[in-house]
Amino acid sequence: METEHTTLIQWCNGKTHKGFLSLFFASILAGAYIGFASQLFTLLTASSGLSFGLSQILGGLIFSVGLIFVVLGKADLFTGNCLLSYSCYDSTSSWLLTLKNWVVVYVGNFLGALLLIGLYHASGLLASGQGIIAERAYAIASAKMSLAFIPALSRGILCNWLVCFAVLLCIYSENNLTKLLVIPAPILTFVALGYEHSVANMYFLPAGIVAQGYISVEKLLSWGNIFRNLLPVTLGNIIGGIVFVSLFYWVIQGKSAK
Secondary structure, eight states, rough: HHHHHHHHHHHHHHTTTOOOOHHHHHHHHHHHHHHHHHHHHHHHHHOOHHHHHHHHHHHHHHHTTTHHHHHTTOOOOOOHHHGGGGGGOOTTTHHHHHHHHHHHHHHHHHHHHHHHHHHHHHHHGGGGGGGGEEEHHHHHHHHHHTOOHHHHHHHHHHHHHHHHHHHHHHOOOOOOHHHHSSSSHHHHHHHHHTTTOHHHHHHHHHHHHHGGGGGGSSOOOGGGGGGHHHHHHHHHHHHHIIIIIIIHHHHHHHHIGO
16 A cells, blocks of 8 residues: 555655646646547537437547546646645645646646637537537537536536546556556546536537537527536535545555555
């Protein structure tokens, strides 16, 4: 257990001591990478013709490319970085560094998602498939924006329990091949079951708003509604990461290493 504890502490220290520009640009990339995965999910679930369950499972599998891009591309993802709280149980002074990291990464992730949406909109590809992509993007955003606070919070907790678990497995992996093997299972699970990921929603929600212009629907989605979803989902993601992964594994392996 001591080796695992040391490995995770070293990972936390490396993340929290990154320079501002390095962290910020790595965060923009992560937001875009998750956005690419969200686009693939939209495409597959819009045109698969499969049953709901199988479509969700395959959508979850293809969405896992997002975390693969993030991990192998050395990017910084807010949901994964919730695992930084692991080091805070050893030293409360680590909370300030962790919170600073979260703020920079959250903003960078959002900018990366918006950058991708802007380029995707400019490409005209939202009109692909005779509007089927825009219709699916709108449907996804509508469903997310209609969630009440507690369901959104709960789905956020469940989501990041699995995302941080996937990141934990990657930290313990000895090489990139092992990371490729351990990422899909937790990510497939959270996506297929309909849990809520704040960074994915940074893409899905604005994409749905933009998609309204491509289809004949009443313009019910607005930019102001985005944070009705992002607030509870983000809080849920933080709770899921700092409690069910960071705290639990600190108790399991951190305390036993002392």
